[in-house]
Amino acid sequence: GNSVTQMEGPVTLSEEAFLTINCTYTATGYPSLFWYVQYPGEGLQLLLKATKADDKGSNKGFEATYRKETTSFHLEKGSVQVSDSAVYFCALSGFAGGTSYGKLTFGQGTILTVHP
Amino acid sequence: EADIYQTPRYLVIGTGKKITLECSQTMGHDKMYWYQQDPGMELHLIHYSYGVNSTEKGDLSSESTVSRIRTEHFPLTLESARPSHTSQYLCASSGQGRGYGYTFGSGTRLTVV
Numbered sequence: 291g292n293s294v295t296q297m298e299g300p301v302t303l304s305e306e307a308f309l310t311i312n313c314t315y316t317a318t319g320y321p322s323l324f325w326y327v328q329y330p331g332e333g334l335q336l337l338l339k340a341t342k343a344d345d346k347g348s349n350k351g352f353e354a355t356y357r358k359e360t361t362s363f364h365l366e367k368g369s370v371q372v373s374d375s376a377v378y379f380c381a382l383s384g385f386a387g388g389t390s391y392g393k394l395t396f397g398q399g400t401i402l403t404v405h406p
Numbered sequence: 407e408a409d410i411y412q413t414p415r416y417l418v419i420g421t422g423k424k425i426t427l428e429c430s431q432t433m434g435h436d437k438m439y440w441y442q443q444d445p446g447m448e449l450h451l452i453h454y455s456y457g458v459n460s461t462e463k464g465d466l467s468s469e470s471t472v473s474r475i476r477t478e479h480f481p482l483t484l485e486s487a488r489p490s491h492t493s494q495y496l497c498a499s500s501g502q503g504r505g506y507g508y509t510f511g512s513g514t515r516l517t518v519v
């Protein structure tokens with residue numbers, strides 16, 4: 291079955307530091323890959339996505355590249371801000387036949403705390 | 407601007423009470439989902455629906471039930487709340503096709519005392 295593994299957290303950084311949150315996956319075929327962000331007390335928001343190998347998703351200074359050869363979708367940001375403090379979830383959606391894509395499989399989430 | 411709405415945002419209720427958590431979306435999505443999120447953050451799928459009159463249980467067994475009588479509405483009901491039901495409940499919906507992803511509501515934080 292499909293699975294997503296995220297790096298263990300929590301991650302604590304100083305403002306303007308470089309961020310990497312690792313994500314690797316197991317899936318058959320060519321899944322779509324996503325990063326979601328959850329701010330305190332809120333639901334999840336889509337941060338970025340990639341639907342095929344070598345695609346780069348980007349948003350709000352965050353980037354992730356779909357690497358089929360290493361089955362990875364690591365999240366990066368060059369300079370984090372205090373406002374980036376949140377929980378980050380990696381997820382995949384596997385092909386379920388026809389034009390249908392199946393339920394999202396989520397990683398366990400990584401807490402990011404950024405200090406001034 | 408939210409296109410999927412959950413009410414209430416917070417609910418504190420006594421043991422044994424019946425509760426319904428509301429979820430509505432305005433995007434015309436056929437697929438809708440309920441997740442339970444534990445304090446350790448992990449998301450557990452408890453129910454999903456692929457259209458009107460279609461409901462399925464998710465990966466985590468739950469005492470709650472759901473219904474899907476209208477495309478836009480996917481309520482979750484607990485007939486008799488217990489302290490073990492205390493959690494965050496998140497509703498989501500998705501469209502068809504590759505790379506669509508989910509749109510989440512803001513969640514309901516349920517506390518059973």
